[in-house]
Amino acid sequence: MQKQEDTFPGIPLFPDDVPTAPLLRLSLKNLLAEDEGEIQKLSKACEEIGFFYLDISDAGEATNILEDADKLFEIGADLFELPLEEKRKYDFSAQKSYFGYKAQGVGVVDRQGNLDRNEFYNVSKDDIMGISQPLPAPDILKSNRNSFESFIKSSHSIVTLILKLLNTSLGLPESTLAKVHRLEGVSGDQVRFVKAPPQPVDDRRTALGEHTDFGSVTVLFNRLGGLQVLPPGADAEWQYVRPLPGHAIVNLGDAMVKFTNGLLRSNIHRVVSPPGQQADSTRYSLVYFARPEDDVPLRRLEGSSRIPELEEGVVEEAINSKDWIIRRALGRRVDVPDIEYDKSVGTEMLSRRLKV
Numbered sequence: 089m090q091k092q093e094d095t096f097p098g099i100p101l102f103p104d105d106v107p108t109a110p111l112l113r114l115s116l117k118n119l120l121a122e123d124e125g126e127i128q129k130l131s132k133a134c135e136e137i138g139f140f141y142l143d144i145s146d147a148g149e150a151t152n153i154l155e156d157a158d159k160l161f162e163i164g165a166d167l168f169e170l171p172l173e174e175k176r177k178y179d180f181s182a183q184k185s186y187f188g189y190k191a192q193g194v195g196v197v198d199r200q201g202n203l204d205r206n207e208f209y210n211v212s213k214d215d216i217m218g219i220s221q222p223l224p225a226p227d228i229l230k231s232n233r234n235s236f237e238s239f240i241k242s243s244h245s246i247v248t249l250i251l252k253l254l255n256t257s258l259g260l261p262e263s264t265l266a267k268v269h270r271l272e273g274v275s276g277d278q279v280r281f282v283k284a285p286p287q288p289v290d291d292r293r294t295a296l297g298e299h300t301d302f303g304s305v306t307v308l309f310n311r312l313g314g315l316q317v318l319p320p321g322a323d324a325e326w327q328y329v330r331p332l333p334g335h336a337i338v339n340l341g342d343a344m345v346k347f348t349n350g351l352l353r354s355n356i357h358r359v360v361s362p363p364g365q366q367a368d369s370t371r372y373s374l375v376y377f378a379r380p381e382d383d384v385p386l387r388r389l390e391g392s393s394r395i396p397e398l399e400e401g402v403v404e405e406a407i408n409s410k411d412w413i414i415r416r417a418l419g420r421r422v423d424v425p426d427i428e429y430d431k432s433v434g435t436e437m438l439s440r441r442l443k444v
């Protein structure tokens with residue numbers, strides 16, 4: 089049976105009879121206090137699965153992010169209510185930008201070309217922080233810039249803490265990771281709203297195709313199930329990640345795999361129709377993606393004895409964070425020319441611990 093505190097008021101219960109991922113629950117309060125045991129749990133989670141729950145509920149001032157997230161959930165729902173023609177005005181993919189709107193069904197979820205079943209709206213951190221030209225945006229976003237700024241700052245400080253603790257446990261030179269993830273640095277960091285409507289009973293499919301995240305650290309809030317992770321190993325099976333109130337789901341992306349030559353994991357995940365009685369509800373999620381600054385080369389970092397050497401004969405691709413993110417983010421769009429599914433892959437094979 090689920091404990092009362094593990095359920096969301098007003099949201100149908102997550103079923104008890106589906107396979108769920110046994111993710112570690114880390115405490116933000118203990119991480120902030122740099123508790124040794126908690127830091128060890130963080131390293132373990134990042135090396136073994138690259139996903140964990142972060143309990144924010146008793147983290148003092150840092151609990152503000154929960155209120156920010158509640159507010160953005162409301163803004164996100166209102167934003168998606170705008171007419172499709174209006175939302176499409178903010179699709180900037182023709183300019184090779186992944187910020188702004190993505191309509192449902194313009195991306196593929198697999199190599200067979202099946203189409204996605206969710207809408208996105210991506211809001212740039214640099215835009216909100218005033219370090220890039222503001223993108224055209226609907227009034228609902230323009231009038232809520234303060235809420236975005238607050239959420240971005242709170243999310244970024246969680247990311248900064250995680251990077252600081254990982255920097256220490258990897259034995260990297262002081263601030264190696266912090267220096268390439270500055271709040272004021274030019275980067276592809278973004279807030280993403282996701283909306284997936286209920287799917288027809290006889291045709292429930294993957295809404296968001298399997299992928300690894302592209303950047304460094306992702307902080308995710310959701311209330312309905314549907315997110316699934318694929319544990320490492322050839323015979324692994326998909327497991328649901330059950331949303332927990334007061335918690336964020338945190339996961340690492342490709343950049344951390346590249347920086348650590350595979351020591352840290354960026355786990356494959358996807359979104360399917362929510363399980364059980366949740367399937368009849370509209371699913372929203374709210375994500376903060378932190379990525380290395382645009383000009384940072386995505387390659388093995390020097391200076392740590394824990395990061396494995398490159399294997400004999402391996403030459404790393406020369407690519408910076410900006411180009412990597414563009415290739416990954418736009419690679420699965422059907423409406424962007426010169427882009428191929430196979431070229432859009434990230435660190436999936438490494439993630440599954442299968443030999444390439």
Ligand SMILES: O=C(O)CCC(=O)C(=O)O
Binds near residue numbers: 358
């Ligand atoms: O909606 C979710 O739970 C996950 C979304 C996700 O994986 C993504 O946007 O990269």
Ligand SMILES: [Fe+2]
Binds near residue numbers: 299300301357
């Ligand atoms: Fe993701």
